[in-house]
Amino acid sequence: MVAIKICGITRLDEIEYVNLLKPEYIGLVFTESKRQVDSQKAKFLCDCLDKSIMKVGVFRNNSLEEILEIVNEVTLDVVQLHGSEDEVFIDLLRENLVSEKQIWKAIVIRDSTEFENHNNIDNYILDGANSGSGERFSWEIMSKKNIHENIFLAGGINEDNVLLGIETFNPRGIDVSSGVEVINEKGQRMKSFEKMERLIRKVRDSYER
Incomplete structure (x- = not known):
């Protein structure tokens, strides 16, 4: 079965929604974004989350120290990296995690994208250049390539x-944010x-079926 991740959770009522619908994962964004939350709010939200749902922290070029602090404070299950973090950084992160966590890495899909595997990554996120924008990258680019089996598909999913x-x-899974959003009266x-x-x-x- 394809796993489902609802990313960009920011509100208590959204936690109530996922507790009813039971996606496998939620995503909490800890980097500059219109959906960014701080560790204190994230911990509050996660304390209200059904224990069967896994918690993914989304980071982009955060320092190692900040990631480790948030992982421990919020008790995340997965660290998702969306920046320029290289293999050295990822290996160092793995070594410094106090308990076993998954590490996911986003791959930005462009015309010249070459898919490279790293042994220390549990899953890859295939995403467009404007993460969280609702824009879909050209699926034709990657569908003809030898894609790693451990991928989550993101970028304009609805x-x-x-x-x-x-x-x-x-x-392995789909990662959706703006595709399940509406604009409220404010x-x-x-x-x-x-x-x-x-x-x-x-x-x-x-x-x-």
């Missing part, structure tokens, strides 16, 4: 294209229970 994405890439982005429910049902129903 209920209308998620099944095509799964068929095209056969990913002009703020927030997760929609109805959009999350439809996407999750569509993915899971496809495995029950």
